Amino acid sequence: MSTQTTESLPGSSQRTRSCATGLACHRCGKRYELADTVFACPDCGKGLDVVYDYELAARHFRDVPTEERPQNIWHFEELLPIVDASAQARVGQHSGYTPLIRADRLGAELGIDNLYIKDDSSNRPSLSYKDRVVSMSVARLLERGKTEIGCVSTGNVGTAVASLAAKAGVDAYVFYPNALEVTKARVCMALGAKVCQVEGNYDEANRRCREVAENTGMDFANITLRPFYAEGAKTAAFEIVEQLDWHSPDHIITAAAGGTLSSRLHKGLLELQLLGLSETDTTRIHIAQPSGCNPIASAIIAEEAEVHPVTPETAAHSLAIGAPGDGYLVIDAVLKRGGTGGFASDPEIFAGIDLLAATEGLLTEPAGGTTVAVLEKLAAAGRFSAGDTVVAIITGNGLKTLDEHPQKPWPAKVDCELDAMLAALGELKGGPTLIQSAREQLGV
């Protein structure tokens, strides 16, 4: 699939304001046309980045004020790679622009004065940050005039592909590795996607899916369409800064699996600075990983340029990528910005879920619990100064993973009589609260 061909763009009579000018290798800089189907550099094997005409983009931003822009992922369409307006119109119209929630109660627990949650667990249509990236893949697929899309997924990519493909009228095929959260696969099937579970871990399944793509010519959202997919992640950075009234936060923390989000947060912040929309140079990016799969965080702490692949062993299945494709980009981004990496054990991850739930009323999945648990460690280690603005990105929804969480004691059934219910209520009042058990586990 690395052979280079150029396609015309079907139905491209109307053009978006995209200022994308081509593709470039992350490592050697070799350039390709935007319409090329190449997705990895034939010379060095690294991924490709989308490059833009930033002067043109800056002019567009002056010409089209923010209040005239849609409140969805296309708000910053100049800095996204989709040029066919009809393809753009069919995808992601309700994705992005998730709330930035002031998290005073969680902040008080952790000793952080100005803490915000970027709540991508409410992203539409599939309740995870992956709606941002998969929207780009599906729009790109439509630009190519194709009608089938595949993906390899630890969970949320699959649900995003299933949902966004259904809306766009294309067939979806989801390949899951052997350690998956069952509800996510059921969601895919409920949305009409065809699901194949593979006897192997994510990294093994990913390699095989690349071969499936080569053999069939089917596009894969996060393999053959990856340069476009990755660009969707930047929209989280754009929104955070705009939602803070164009003041870039002092710190952003997010969980890392393949590394797409954390590395593209860096790119998005750079672009806002280039366009003169905000001063973003001082924003630090920190990443959180499970102790059982922390190749990127370990490399950051050791200040190494490349990750050493690991075999994942963690209950945070959506973070179980042992050979992260964008790991080297994350290391570069985090170290350049003076951030750090941290990790949390499975019990700490579930305590992080509980602490977020008990303080902010948000139910997240283990990836979000990882972020909260590492946020606690960074706060305890004094990484945040008084008055710093800290944004934690919560990337996925706990409703999809609830069956995987440690079970809380099921309430005993009592007679439907006043005395019995009053006695039960008395017992419940005497029991431990969620916030107490989370505090105890995290040592808050």
Ligand SMILES: [Zn+2]
């Ligand atoms: Zn290259």
